[in-house]
Amino acid sequence: MINTGDKLKCIQGNDVYLEGEIYTVGRIVNNKYFQILTSSNDDHWYATLDNEGIYVSFDSNTAQDNKARFDKLA
Structure with missing residues (x-):
């Protein structure tokens, strides 16, 4: 379960979210989609919570996986 204000650690970064940083x-x-803030202002991307875990998927024209992945901090 994800709630507003929860802290997430980026475990796989990209150009927007840095690996090791807390967001x-x-x-x-709803129970599947929510915002992850990118900084101290209101900038954000929409994240997905499903059987793959927590991630933000970015469109990419390359074969490289361009998802930022997160773990919820206890």
């Missing part, structure tokens, strides 16, 4: 959950859309 905050923003507004909850």
Whole structure:
């Protein structure tokens, strides 16, 4: 279960989210989608919570996996 204000650690980074950094959950859309803030202001991307875990998927024209992945901190 994810709640607004939860802290997430980035375990696989990309150009937006840096591996090892801690990010905050923003507004909850539903039990599968929610915002992950990118900084101290209101910038965010929408994350998915499913059987793959927590991730933000970015469109990419390359074969490389361009998802940022996160673990929830206890």
